[in-house]
Amino acid sequence: MTDTxxxxxxxxxxxxxxxxxxxxxxxxxxxxxxxxxxLRAETISAVSVTGGHLGAGLxxxxxxxxxxxxxxxxxxxxxxxxxxxxxPHKILTGRRDRIRTLRSEGGLxxxxxxxxxxxxxxxAAHSSTSIxxxxxxxxxxxxxxDPGDAVAIIGDGSMSAGMAFEAxxxxxxxxxxxxxxxxxxxxxxxxxxxxxxxxxxRMYAGQPFQELKSAAKGMVSLLPExxxxxxxxxxxxxxxxxxxxxxxxxLGFSYVGPIDGHDLEQLLPVLRTAQARATGxxxxxxxxxxxxxxxxxxxxxxxxxATGKFDVLTGVQVKAASNAPSxxxxxxxxxxxxxAADDKIVAxxxxxxxxxxxxxxxxxxPKRCFDVGIAEQHAVTFAxxxxxxxxxxxxxxxxxxxxxxxxxxxxxxxxQRLPVRFAIDRxxxxxxxxxxxxGSFDVAFLANLPGMVVMAxxxxxxxxxxxxxxxxxxxxxxxxxxxRGEGTGVDMPAKGIPLEIGKGRMIQRGAxxxxxxxxxxxxxxQKAAEALDSKGLTPTIADARFxxxxxxxxxLDLARTHEALITIEEGAIGGFGSHVAQLLAEEGIFDxxxxxxxxxxxxxxxxxxxxESMYRTAAMDAAHIEAKVLQVxxxxxxxxxx
Numbered sequence: 001m002t003d004t005x006x007x008x009x010x011x012x013x014x015x016x017x018x019x020x021x022x023x024x025x026x027x028x029x030x031x032x033x034x035x036x037x038x039l040r041a042e043t044i045s046a047v048s049v050t051g052g053h054l055g056a057g058l059x060x061x062x063x064x065x066x067x068x069x070x071x072x073x074x075x076x077x078x079x080x081x082x083x084x085x086x087x088p089h090k091i092l093t094g095r096r097d098r099i100r101t102l103r104s105e106g107g108l109x110x111x112x113x114x115x116x117x118x119x120x121x122x123x124a125a126h127s128s129t130s131i132x133x134x135x136x137x138x139x140x141x142x143x144x145x146d147p148g149d150a151v152a153i154i155g156d157g158s159m160s161a162g163m164a165f166e167a168x169x170x171x172x173x174x175x176x177x178x179x180x181x182x183x184x185x186x187x188x189x190x191x192x193x194x195x196x197x198x199x200x201x202r203m204y205a206g207q208p209f210q211e212l213k214s215a216a217k218g219m220v221s222l223l224p225e226x227x228x229x230x231x232x233x234x235x236x237x238x239x240x241x242x243x244x245x246x247x248x249x250x251l252g253f254s255y256v257g258p259i260d261g262h263d264l265e266q267l268l269p270v271l272r273t274a275q276a277r278a279t280g281x282x283x284x285x286x287x288x289x290x291x292x293x294x295x296x297x298x299x300x301x302x303x304x305x306a307t308g309k310f311d312v313l314t315g316v317q318v319k320a321a322s323n324a325p326s327x328x329x330x331x332x333x334x335x336x337x338x339x340a341a342d343d344k345i346v347a348x349x350x351x352x353x354x355x356x357x358x359x360x361x362x363x364x365x366p367k368r369c370f371d372v373g374i375a376e377q378h379a380v381t382f383a384x385x386x387x388x389x390x391x392x393x394x395x396x397x398x399x400x401x402x403x404x405x406x407x408x409x410x411x412x413x414x415x416q417r418l419p420v421r422f423a424i425d426r427x428x429x430x431x432x433x434x435x436x437x438x439g440s441f442d443v444a445f446l447a448n449l450p451g452m453v454v455m456a457x458x459x460x461x462x463x464x465x466x467x468x469x470x471x472x473x474x475x476x477x478x479x480x481x482x483x484r485g486e487g488t489g490v491d492m493p494a495k496g497i498p499l500e501i502g503k504g505r506m507i508q509r510g511a512x513x514x515x516x517x518x519x520x521x522x523x524x525x526q527k528a529a530e531a532l533d534s535k536g537l538t539p540t541i542a543d544a545r546f547x548x549x550x551x552x553x554x555x556l557d558l559a560r561t562h563e564a565l566i567t568i569e570e571g572a573i574g575g576f577g578s579h580v581a582q583l584l585a586e587e588g589i590f591d592x593x594x595x596x597x598x599x600x601x602x603x604x605x606x607x608x609x610x611x612e613s614m615y616r617t618a619a620m621d622a623a624h625i626e627a628k629v630l631q632v633x634x635x636x637x638x639x640x641x642x
Contacts, residue, residue, distance in 0.1 A: 014038055020094050021068040021119070033264050036065045039088050040293045042096070046087065048312045050102040051432070052110050055291040055304035056085035059185050059261075060153070063286060064088040066267040067151065067181075070275050075148040077121040077137045081130035081158045083111035085183075086120075093119035103432035105609035111436060125436030126404065127374045128161035130154050131180055135171045138178045149275070151179040157351060160373035165251070171281045172252015178281040179274065184258065185290045185303075248283045257285025262292055302354060324489040327482040328425055330460045332357030334467035334496055335394060335423075336364050344392045345471060348372065350379040350405075356396035356425050376401050380408035380420070387418040392471065396423040399439025399481065400430075406445060413477050414449040420477050421470040422446075427456070427481035428519065428570030429601070429615060434608030439481070440601050443518075443575035446479050447548040453478040453501060454547040456519035456569070456576075460487030462545070468496025483520050483570070485611065502549035510538035513629050514558040518544040518569040518576040524615075525568055527622035532629060539629060547576040550583055559584055564595035564632045568625060572601050595632050599625065 014031055015038040018024055027035065040061045047054045065088075067078055073093070080086045090108060091099055095117060101107025112120040122133040134152035141147050158164060159182065171178050248255045256274065259266045267286070274282055290304070291297030296315020297304025308317045339345040339361065346368045353359040353371050362369035372379045376397060383393040397405070402424060413420045427439040447454045453473065457463035457480060466480040507522070508529070517525045522543055529539050540562060542554060547569075559565050565584075567577040577598025584590055599620055606614050615621050 015042060015091075015096070018092060019096075021073050021092055024065070024069045024092075027069070029264060029268060032065055032069055032268070036062050036264065039065060039091060042091055042099070043087050044294050044312060046091075046099040046102065047307065048310050049100045050104065050107075051308040051310075052087070052103050053084035053305065054294070054307050055297050055300070055302065056082075056155075057087040058292050058294055058297060058304070059288040059290040060085045060183060061088050061293070062262050062264055062267060063153070063181065063183065063288065064092065066264060066271050067153075068092055069268065070271040071149060071151060074118040074121065077134065077146075077148060077150045078119070079122045079124070079130045079134050079137075079150065079152045080112055081124060081152065081154040082127045083124040085153075085155075086112050089119070090117075093117060103434075103608055105607075105613055107608075109434060109608060110432060111434075123436075125433065126401070127158040128154070128163045130158075131164055131167035131171065134178060134180070135167055135174070135176070138171075138176045139174065142176055149177065149179060151181065153181040153183055156182065156184045157374050160351075161375055162377065168248070168251045168253065168281075168283075175252065175280045177278055179278070180253070180281065180283045182257070182283055182285045183261065183288055184285060185288045252281060254278070254280065254282040255285065256282065258287045259285070261286035261288035322486050324487040325460060326486050327457070327460055327463060327484070328355070328357040329360075330463050330487060330492075331396070331423055331425070331467060331482065332360040334464045335361055337495070338467060338471040339365055339368065342392065342471065343368075344390065346370070346386055346391050346393050348379050348383045348386070348393055348395045350374060350376045350397055350401065352396075352398065352401075355398065356423070358396055376405035377408050380405040381412045383420045384408070384412040384416065384418045387413075387420050388416070392419065392421070392474075394421045394423050394470065396425065398426040398437070399424045399442045400426065400437045402442060403445070409446070409477075410449060414452055417451050417476040419474045421473070422477065422479035423467075423470075424479055424481040426484045428483045429606060429611050429618065430484045431611040431614065432608050435605035438606065439483075439570075440572045442479070442481060443547050443569065443571040444573070444578070447575060447579055449477075451476040452548055455480040455499075455545055456547065457482045458517065458520055458522040458543045458545070459490045461490045461492055462543075463487075464493050464496040465499055466496075469498045469501070471496075472498040473501070481519065483611075488520075488523050499545065502546050502551055504542055504544045504546065504551040504554045506554075507541040507543055508538075510540040512537065512539070512562060513564040513566065513633060514540040514542065514562040515625070515629070516542050516544055516555065516558060516565060516567045516580070518547055518567065519571075521568045521570055521620060521625075524620070524622040525625055528625035528629070531622065531626045537629070537633075544576065547579060550579055552583065555580055555583060556587060556589070559587075559589045559594050559596075560592070562594075564597070564629075566597045566599060566625075566628060566632065568599045568620065570601065570620070573603060575600065597628060597632055599628060 014035040040058060043057050095108060098108050103110040109116055111125040113123045114120055130152035134150035137150035256270060259270055308319055310317045347358050347361050348370045349356050349358045350372055351374045353362060358369055372382060379395060383395040386393040424442050430437050446452050455466050457466050463482050470478050470480055515525050525541055529541055532539055567580050569576045577600055584596060601618050606617055
């Protein structure tokens with residue numbers, strides 16, 4: 001008697017059969033559709049536990065399945081622009097068992113990361129880098145490097161950045177085989193702005209998704225039936241018009257689309273044909289919906305862009321109760337107050353109105369708030385032009401994103417001494433977004449510019465005063481930095497009062513050691529001082545407020561009246577502490593035997609975790625500050641107070 005062969009049960013989840021993308025090669029199109037449905041459910045379930053970028057991933061579920069079904073990763077390089085939409089990709093590439101560790105200490109990154117998996121060929125967390133990287137991979141393959149195709153998936157919001165067009169222009173010139181998927185979801189983080197978005201909208205206005213349009217010369221013959229006839233009609237309709245694929249064709253790309261990015265019956269044959277037949281650069285225009293398939297995300301204003309942990313059934317986020325306002329909200333409310341008193345005050349953001357709080361300013365002063373799209377370079381120079389034209393611009397940009405506009409800060413603002421006010425959000429270590437979003441370098445790269453004023457708020461009340469200081473400052477550029485998250489709960493002033501430029505404040509007088517804080521580590525400094533006081537040592541504490549210009553009188557007084565001076569800042573080497581050291585050296589203070597130390601972020605990139613854990617790793621919490629004082633003074637334990 002022979003055993004009856006076992007038939008696979010239809011109830012077996014398709015996702016359980018896919019451990020790696022190669023497993024998808026055995027699936028038919030119907031099974032791939034089932035896989036997409038299960039992948040969407042798994043993504044929602046995982047993000048409900050971890051929090052993170054939900055909407056972007058849900059918008060590319062079918063596209064992710066189609067790409068991995070057609071291409072051969074990791075030999076083929078699939079490069080996600082920004083990377084915040086990569087959760088479904090991570091589930092399909094051997095990381096499903098760890099997907100509920102997203103953005104937590106020791107867990108998966110919320111973005112693509114080369115060190116995490118060979119299926120992440122290029123790390124990303126900032127926008128508009130994918131086409132440049134993909135072209136680099138394509139040329140490396142041509143020159144004998146890693147083989148395989150290169151595929152860049154870039155959103156319509158990211159396409160507003162100049163770097164994307166620089167890469168496309170170069171790719172069109174090189175004419176090498178390259179795939180660019182334009183993921184057009186009509187929404188980046190904020191509603192997309194600018195002519196490109198309007199251009200893309202015109203291309204498919206009133207057209208059904210089922211009609212595949214192609215304006216690429218010779219591409220019609222490469223398309224499978226029944227799309228060829230629709231493509232021919234589209235090509236005739238678009239002939240001579242500045243719509244359709246014309247823009248991309250002029251950059252040297254063959255253009256296919258737009259097609260429905262949630263319909264595998266369209267995605268699969270187009271990708272298969274392009275993969276089999278393309279010889280040069282090709283752009284495939286895919287229409288998707290951010291948050292697709294999850295009603296709470298679809299109905300949210302930001303389409304579920306970034307969410308905390310939430311209840312899957314209701315979509316309601318789990319938020320910890322707090323009595324303190326966020327620094328971002330304090331900035332926004334302070335700017336509104338200044339704007340109400342001065343109609344010359346305007347605000348500029350680069351696609352982050354919600355994240356920077358400028359959505360609140362825009363609601364009050366819609367004609368005086370400008371979202372320029374994902375274009376930090378333009379944002380800075382646009383603000384410079386506003387300043388040169390007699391306005392008082394506040395350019396609100398995350399620290400990590402201001403790095404992208406640094407040349408403009410130098411060339412267009414600082415050299416011309418234009419009074420642009422830089423509101424630098426997310427200063428310091430930011431937690432779950434990790435190293436790519438850490439605001440570690442702005443003090444160092446701004447404080448070395450002649451004429452630049454650089455401030456850091458120690459708490460939310462200080463931030464109110466710094467907004468007022470910036471509003472009143474007309475003698476060159478000025479910047480103030482503040483962290484992500486909630487304030488310390490201090491009493492808030494009724495109105496911001498401009499600070500004297502370059503003057504810090506004394507917090508408490510003590511002896512032997514002076515702790516000079518710059519920024520929100522002040523609360524940790526005070527905790528450390530309490531611990532030291534219980535051991536018989538009361539340090540002096542001062543809040544520098546300014547990294548440039550330095551409060552010379554305060555710093556020299558602290559140096560001359562204490563055995564040791566320690567600076568503490570939430571920034572990299574080369575920032576506030578380095579400027580203090582330069583002053584002390586020039587004044588000959590080190591010759592007097594002063595023990596000087598500077599506590600800064602370590603010379604390494606710190607992986608994602610909670611901010612508290614990251615600062616502990618950086619040795620910059622209260623316990624480490626206390627230990628530093630004892631080490632500098634050469635004592636292990638000071639006698640306890642009675």
